């Protein structure tokens with residue numbers, strides 16, 4: 001099972017060269033179908049039959065062994081949770097003008113924090129994590145944290161580094177007995193400890209809400225959810241009684257994990273590319289100066305900033321943050337491209353290959369934003385570009401993520417020029433591998449422009 005060991009998406013790419021764009025592998029007790037090409041991924045993921053989630057070992061601890069919440073659920077539970085979460089986050093401001101204000105508030109604090117460290121090495125990651133999470137957290141549970149707040153920084157470390165370092169993306173997924181045979185290798189205990197700490201943190205927030213909850217005075221998403229639990233009479237609903245309370249915990253965990261680390265790590269990649277490709281950084285700043293001058297960035301500016309938009313897309317392509325997406329599974333027996341696919345088959349979409357296929361992109365290793373701009377200076381679309389996946393389970397946070405990426409990237413480059421920190425060795429583009437691909441830790445030097 002070499003594929004699981006080091007570089008899973010590369011190993012799958014290699015298998016794809018021999019076996020084509022759809023092939024089956026067996027991992028432990030699991031039958032796994034790999035989709036290695038954007039056309040087959042798009043065709044499969046638009047079908048209901050492909051929109052399940054597999055039963056994996058880590059669910060035992062993460063979700064109490066049950067497919068609850070939004071990310072790991074399927075069928076009726078998933079539909080109820082996804083519909084409710086999206087509708088209420090939208091009502092509370094997601095994708096609206098109000099959200100832009102929240103993100104801008106975070107940008108201002110980011111700029112102030114970095115300004116205090118100009119000329120000295122700074123690791124942008126934790127600052128970016130707090131800024132990104134705060135915007136979502138404000139509408140979810142009414143709280144935001146100061147950028148130097150150690151409480152949230154510690155929790156972020158648990159969801160980020162600690163979970164990424166455990167092998168829950170590797171052999172453990174498919175060989176659960178490894179926990180007993182090689183506990184040190186799988187770092188199962190670290191995973192359990194980290195997830196327990198995050199659970200406790202979220203439970204405290206829920207308890208505070210329950211204690212101060214007043215009917216018809218909804219403050220945030222948690223209040224909305226508590227109201228839904230109180231009004232649900234259908235015993236089979238995922239909002240009913242104690243099931244509903246557990247669903248709330250898991251849905252919050254889903255938002256916390258899916259909504260925080262993803263966007264901040266993408267921004268971390270963006271600034272890595274900016275220091276490694278200073279000419280791109282200069283071009284983005286030139287566009288910022290021409291379109292914004294000293295005005296604060298607004299989503300309205302986007303249409304007039306094709307190079308900046310193209311640069312953000314190139315960051316999403318080249319970093320391929322979630323290289324194999326989140327695994328799907330089949331919810332029923334189905335036929336696909338003439339193949340019979342049994343129920344409960346695990347489906348892996350190799351998004352990394354979509355973004356790095358040489359036959360499609362010609363020079364995928366180059367960081368070249370121009371590929372996303374047409375000859376008449378308009379955005380150029382690619383079917384193989386799907387950083388947020390596609391189909392029924394496409395990332396519901398895409399528009400929030402895109403807004404955050406634009407406002408924070410532009411806002412920081414408006415104020416600072418970032419360069420390689422000469423006191424450390426030059427950072428590498430080779431990623432740390434986990435469910436998400438993140439840059440190896442690096443520091444930058446920020447110099448003020450305005």
Ligand code: HEM
Pocket residue numbers: 070071072082136254255258259260262263266321322325326327387388389390392393394395396397398400401
């Ligand atoms: C650059 C940032 C982001 C990237 C690259 C990204 C990417 C992805 C990908 C590839 C998936 C898997 C979809 C599938 O199963 O086929 C996903 C799912 C998900 N994302 Fe994101 N995401 C980002 C930001 C966000 C944000 C900000 C939120 C929070 C609002 C979020 C919430 C979710 C949730 C809840 C799911 C599970 C959806 C489901 O199972 O139905 N993501 N994301």
